[in-house]
Amino acid sequence: MSVLETxxxxxxxxxxxxNTDVSLKVGEWEIVGIIGPNGAGKxxxxxxxxxxxxxxxxxxxxxxRDVTDLPVHQRTALGMGRTxxxxxxxxxxxxxxxxxxxxxLESDYSVLAGMLGSPRTFVxxxxxxxxxxAVAELMGLGDILDTQVVGLPYGVLKRVEIATVLATDPDLVxxxxxxxxxxxxxxxxxxxxxxxxxxxxxxxxxxxxxxxxLVVRVCDYVYCLNFxxxxxxxxxxxxxxxxxxVTAYLGEEAENPEIAGAEKQLESLLDSE
Amino acid sequence: MATTVERDxxxxxxxxxxxxxxxxEPGVRARFxxxxxxxxxxxxxxxxxxxxxxxxxxxxxxxxxQRFSQAVIYGIIGLSLNVLLxxxxxxxxxxxxxxxxxxxxxAYIVTEQNLSFWAGVGAGVAVGGLQxxxxxxxxxxxxxxxxxxxxxxxxxxAEQNVFQIEELTGGGQGQPAPKPSGFESDWRYYYLCLAxxxxxxxxxxxxxxxxxxxxxxxxxxxxRVASTFGINVKVLTLLAFVVSGAFAxxxxxxxxxxxxxxxxxxxxxxxxxxxxxxxxxGGLRSRAGVVIGSAxxxxxxxxxxxxxxxxxxxxxxxxxxxxxREIAPxxxxxxxxLVTLTLFPGGIGQQIRPIVGWLRGRRFDLRDxxxxxxxxxxxxx
Numbered sequence: 222m223s224v225l226e227t228x229x230x231x232x233x234x235x236x237x238x239x240n241t242d243v244s245l246k247v248g249e250w251e252i253v254g255i256i257g258p259n260g261a262g263k264x265x266x267x268x269x270x271x272x273x274x275x276x277x278x279x280x281x282x283x284x285x286r287d288v289t290d291l292p293v294h295q296r297t298a299l300g301m302g303r304t305x306x307x308x309x310x311x312x313x314x315x316x317x318x319x320x321x322x323x324x325x326l327e328s329d330y331s332v333l334a335g336m337l338g339s340p341r342t343f344v345x346x347x348x349x350x351x352x353x354x355a356v357a358e359l360m361g362l363g364d365i366l367d368t369q370v371v372g373l374p375y376g377v378l379k380r381v382e383i384a385t386v387l388a389t390d391p392d393l394v395x396x397x398x399x400x401x402x403x404x405x406x407x408x409x410x411x412x413x414x415x416x417x418x419x420x421x422x423x424x425x426x427x428x429x430x431x432x433x434x435l436v437v438r439v440c441d442y443v444y445c446l447n448f449x450x451x452x453x454x455x456x457x458x459x460x461x462x463x464x465x466x467v468t469a470y471l472g473e474e475a476e477n478p479e480i481a482g483a484e485k486q487l488e489s490l491l492d493s494e
Numbered sequence: 495m496a497t498t499v500e501r502d503x504x505x506x507x508x509x510x511x512x513x514x515x516x517x518x519e520p521g522v523r524a525r526f527x528x529x530x531x532x533x534x535x536x537x538x539x540x541x542x543x544x545x546x547x548x549x550x551x552x553x554x555x556x557x558x559x560q561r562f563s564q565a566v567i568y569g570i571i572g573l574s575l576n577v578l579l580x581x582x583x584x585x586x587x588x589x590x591x592x593x594x595x596x597x598x599x600x601a602y603i604v605t606e607q608n609l610s611f612w613a614g615v616g617a618g619v620a621v622g623g624l625q626x627x628x629x630x631x632x633x634x635x636x637x638x639x640x641x642x643x644x645x646x647x648x649x650x651x652a653e654q655n656v657f658q659i660e661e662l663t664g665g666g667q668g669q670p671a672p673k674p675s676g677f678e679s680d681w682r683y684y685y686l687c688l689a690x691x692x693x694x695x696x697x698x699x700x701x702x703x704x705x706x707x708x709x710x711x712x713x714x715x716x717x718r719v720a721s722t723f724g725i726n727v728k729v730l731t732l733l734a735f736v737v738s739g740a741f742a743x744x745x746x747x748x749x750x751x752x753x754x755x756x757x758x759x760x761x762x763x764x765x766x767x768x769x770x771x772x773x774x775x776g777g778l779r780s781r782a783g784v785v786i787g788s789a790x791x792x793x794x795x796x797x798x799x800x801x802x803x804x805x806x807x808x809x810x811x812x813x814x815x816x817x818x819r820e821i822a823p824x825x826x827x828x829x830x831x832l833v834t835l836t837l838f839p840g841g842i843g844q845q846i847r848p849i850v851g852w853l854r855g856r857r858f859d860l861r862d863x864x865x866x867x868x869x870x871x872x873x874x875x
Contacts, residue, residue: 273718297724309719311712322708326724332733335704336697342704389724 222285223248224393224425225301230269230279239265240276240449245427247393250419252426254436254457257446258469263429264306266446267395270427271303272296284392298326302391304382306398306429310370316381317366320353323388327352353388359421360384360414375402380411387422394418396428400435408432412439433461445469526857536853543853547688552681559680560752561796565789566687567748570694572773572788573781574741577698579770580778581707582734583714584634585642588649589769592739594761595652596622596746598662601671601756606661611674615747622743623736630735634728649766657758668757671750687748694741695781701737710734764824771827775834780843782850787842794826795819 225247232240240262247253255263268274270281272293281289288296303309311319328335328349330342357363360380365373370381379399386394399415400408412435418424430436436443436457443460445453453463460466528536551562571593578584586592599621600614607613633644657663664670677683701707709730713720717727750756768791776787798805798819808822834841844863852858 271722292726293718293721294724294726297722303722305719309716309722311715311719313715314711318708322712323723325705325709328705330704332704332706335706336701336737338696338700342700346704385723389722 223282224251224284225270225427226282227266227270228280228282230266230276230281232265232269232274232276238449240269242279243446243449243451244279245444245451245454247425247427248441249425250423251441252415252419252428252439254440254443255427255429255446256431256433256436256443256460256466257452261446261469262449263446264397265449267303267397267427267429270395271301297389297391300390300392301395302386302389302393303395304379304386304397304399306401308375308378308382310378310382310385312370315367315369316357316362316373316384317350317353319370319381319385320356320366320388321346321349323385324349324352325389327388327390356384356388359387359418376404376407379403380414383414387418391424393425393427396426396430398429398431400430400432405434408435411435415439437461528855533855536855539853551684555680558796559684561793563680563684563687563752564749565792566684566691567745567752568772568788568792569691569785570741570748571745571769572776572784573694573698574738574745575769575773576776576778576781576784577734577738577741579773580784581702581710581714582731584637584731584735585770586645586738587642587763587766587770588645588647588652589742590761590763590765591649591652591656592622592625592742593746593749593765593769594657594756595625596743597671597750597756597761598657598669598746599743600747601664601669601750602662604672604751605664605670611672611677611751614671614751615744618743618747618750619740620743622746623740626735626739626742627732630732630739634731634735646763646766649763653758653761653763657761663756663758666758668755669750670755672754673751683752687752690744690748691785694744695785697737698781706730706733764821768823768827771823771831775827775830775841777834777841777843777845780840782846783841783843786846791823791827794823798822 223246225245227243227245229242229244230240231238231242243262243266245253245255245266255266257263265274269276272288272291272295276289279289280287283296283299283301286299288299288301291299311322314322328345330339330345335342354363354366357366360383362377362381362384365377365381370378373381379402383394383396383399400411403411415426415428416439419426428440440457443455443457444451445460445463445466447465447469452469453460453466455463551559554562571589574592575586575589578586596618600611600618603609603614603617604611629645629648633641636644662669673683674686677686702711709720709723709725712723713725713727713730720730721727772788772791773784775791776785777783796819798808838844840847840863848858848860848862851862
């Protein structure tokens with residue numbers, strides 16, 4: 222059974238068809254990549270999956286359950302976690318506070334008990350902080366736990382964000398351009414981390430990613446969106462060499478044999494890692 | 495849309511994060527412990543503070559002591575508004591109605607229903623929370639300026655209608671609200687108010703240290719991110735609104751019995767402005783700052799009366815209007831508000847940080863301006 226499945230999901234904003242008949246699947250333990258040029262509707266698809274947008278038609282199934290009409294926070298409770306393209310963190314707080322905030326559903330006391338200061342909540346709070354430390358350790362953030370999020374380098378923020386998502390104890394993690402703002406080496410390390418997370422925590426991952434070497438290395442399956450429609454899907458290597466995908470990225474001229482040389486050059490550039 | 499502006503505060507760069515960047519590991523630096531002499535100095539300061547709050551007001555009596563009780567109650571009202579303005583980021587311009595309804599409820603329960611003071615205060619808190627639940631349930635689907643407008647009109651409706659119901663408010667003469675048995679004397683009532691303030695401080699502190707408070711801080715900054723943490727943004731916002739309403743109702747009930755009398759004229763829009771100003775000048779999200787700021791505004795009139803020189807000095811300013819005690823807060827307030835918003839966005843809370851830190855046994859550090867804050871425009875449109 223797949224963890225996530227969208228069945229011909231469509232959404233339009235006014236006259237813009239942002240997603241048309243988008244169907245994708247993320248199997249258990251799978252890492253799935255979603256690629257496509259800017260404005261192809263990748264983030265829109267994520268917003269539909271996580272519940273920020275309600276599709277005009279089509280269904281979203283999570284762990285076999287139809288979640289199309291559930292609000293965001295209930296999908297989180299079912300085990301769906303996501304990151305944002307422009308970093309979704311509470312910037313005024315420290316890394317640790319973010320990791321504890323993200324465990325909102327893990328705090329097993331009532332809001333009222335917390336406000337009245339029942340003794341049990343003090344114990345529970347210690348547990349939450351311990352788990353925050355453990356997650357930070359896993360993501361290699363142990364040194365900056367007490368640092369305020371504002372002012373951390375972008376690449377580090379992306380790791381902190383993944384850590385907060387892990388703190389919500391997800392089964393499926395949706396990452397929106399996790400390697401943006403990272404250099405090639407950092408991106409390579411991120412790939413190691415993702416593979417390790419799957420191995421250690423048994424989570425499934427869907428990620429929007431532009432960094433092709435990273436996609437090819439970690440993804441089991443790749444979808445390519447263009448103008449809101451599914452252009453191609455398959456194994457990473459298949460999709461990368463799919464003629465229509467190449468066209469979508471490089472424009473019509475790429476099919477012209479005269480400039481095939483330029484295409485080769487570009488491909489080798491993408492491969493260079 | 496929330497506009498986010500990263501604002502560097504003066505001296506903000508050498509806060510904890512910078513330690514890691516400059517190579518010194520945060521944990522390695524030895525923790526600062528004051529010398530015995532340092533502890534003694536802090537002890538003296540604590541005793542002086544306790545004397546100021548617990549003993550000094552007892553040297554006053556009657557009307558004067560009631561002003562000190564009022565200052566304590568304003569502290570509760572300031573904390574109530576701080577929940578909305580500081581934690582949720584929504585502004586209420588109708589808070590005088592919240593407080594007033596608490597006051598009339600308690601007076602009504604005690605005078606008309608012949609129930610005890612405790613039942614009156616309990617009802618004040620309950621009705622305060624309930625009206626917030628109803629008003630918030632209807633109007634919290636809009637935010638920012640428009641929400642402020644809704645609360646503004648709510649305050650006016652309460653003024654023109656609810657406070658004109660004679661059975662509830664006793665009409666023009668107002669509703670008597672006797673002091674509770676056992677607390678008839680002004681100094682006992684003063685201590686009672688302090689006890690209630692302590693309870694409110696405790697609840698506020700625990701709320702911010704547990705999941706509800708963290709959820710509020712997250713959703714104030716970014717509701718989308720908060721919802722991916724599994725936080726039900728609407729419910730949490732409403733909860734904060736109810737907490738704020740309950741605190742306001744408590745403040746109102748205590749005010750009523752402090753003056754032993756509630757009159758409909760008290761609850762005008764002017765009061766709502768004073769409440770907002772005292773909270774912001776006190777310093778959003780700083781409990782100590784809010785209480786100090788609120789107490790100051792409660793005491794402005796008293797201070798002007800007590801020190802005629804002050805009053806004369808203010809009146810001596812050429813072209814200044816006659817500063818009667820009633821409108822003094824409304825003249826001094828906006829000036830302080832301007833200073834706060836332009837120079838010290840953290841208000842009094844930010845100013846006293848070095849002192850509070852010192853009192854808690856840390857080094858006296860004048861550059862301590864608190865965490866570098868991400869300023870959300872405090873009214874979210």
